[in-house]
Amino acid sequence: MRLSRFFLPSLRETPKEAEIASHRLMLRAGMMRQEASGIYAFLPLGLRVLQKICAIVREEQDRSGAIELLMPTIQSADLWRESGRYEAYGKEMLRIKDRHERDMLYGPTNEEMITAIFRSYVRSYKDLPLNLYHIQWKFRDEVRPRFGLMRGREFLMKDAYSFDVDFAGAKHAYNRMFVAYLRTFARMGLRSIPMVAESGPIGGNLSHEFIILADTGESEVFCHSDFLDFEVPGPDVDFGSVAGLQSIVDKWTSLYAATSEKHEAAAFAKLAVDKRVSARGIEVGHIFYFGTKYSEPMKALVAGPDGVERPVHMGSYGIGPSRLVAAIIEASHDEAGIKWPEAVAPFKAMILNLKQGASDTNAACEGLYAELGAKGVDTLYHDLDERPGSKFATADLIGIPWQILVGPRGLAEGKVEMKRRSDGLRELMSPADAVRRLCL
């Protein structure tokens, strides 16, 4: 992509409403724009990151055996009256009426709808286990939206719902999501820690929050420091193995880890002093087992091998991709801007023509751009007539992992300079070597 053809409305100054780093940087980098309190438009650069995140989420959901569908954002109130949550949910639910004065709502979550879908098709234990998920916009009318995407009212959520014939099956479904989540966040360059959690309004009695540590996190968290070194399961993990998954989950739940709501100071105090981590955290995922909380009132029944119909055991599993955009920035930035992990970066590389218009730098940049394009390396070419300093600032701000600096100074020796955004490492090399490096 040539910057001259792209839409990147970056800001030199920080809009005054932005307090935390991710909010500030997303606005400055031209990734998003606030449309109303807690409601944002994703601009092209932000959308690219969001899509990369969704792609990873999707791959790991699919790998674990979950199946994607897509439910609407607008739901009928009747469904929620069945579960009793239409009244219970309170003012956080955005209630609307259609032209016939029917009560509708903008979905804050989808337990009711997925249960209705399930019950209308599935009758037998033979169709289980089943895990259906979608990635869809949600709306929760927060009392106080803040921190940009971190706590918006409208947000993108991946929500999965598992259906099993009994608790043992549901536990395995829970474990599949547990492991999928560990992998999902790790692929985005995040170290997530599963913490015992309140199950909240979703209901149920088995629940973990996946927390990443960041100074600007909203909640106070406590955990054992060994979590920071645990190995995340590889892509070859066998999601069909009940015992295998259970041992992974056992390991990841063996040490102390809790958010402030579930914190037990006495238990935490038993850890060796140098193993105690007390920090701020951002919740990026939350999984629940809630048994028959919805299947019973909504009559989602399946027949077992004995022919007897029983309410299906359910769980729900959420990840907030739009929040993850912000969370990743919180975990990875410096004074100059964002430092995207490669897996979610909007572009892998960025070419900076330090003397736009000069025939030698132009030719070298065009050559690199064509070559990288041919090799499938997603590249942003800064081809605007700006001074080098301005290009450096923009490149650091938007955080593309690799910057290729093409200027007369290096070109005199036939070299370009490769700069790694994560640590600032710079290296002179031939354009051909630069391409090779990016194709590794």
Added chain:
RNA sequence: CGGAGUGUGGCUCAGCCUGGUAGAGCACCUCGUUCGGGACGAGGGGGUCGCAGGUUCAAAUCCUGCCACUCCGACCA
């Protein structure tokens, strides 16, 4: 929902107290000189000062109401 604030060109803000022809920096357009860490000079365009009332000869400025947004707290993916 309690408390505290803010709304003035695209962005950051001054002007308001003490009413009298709407400003600066950045950004934008033109020309020139520049060009390895957000250049310089000259010229230029752009704002019914959040909205509605009121007071006044005169309102960005004073008064009333409303709206929007932000921050702190309680609450939450």
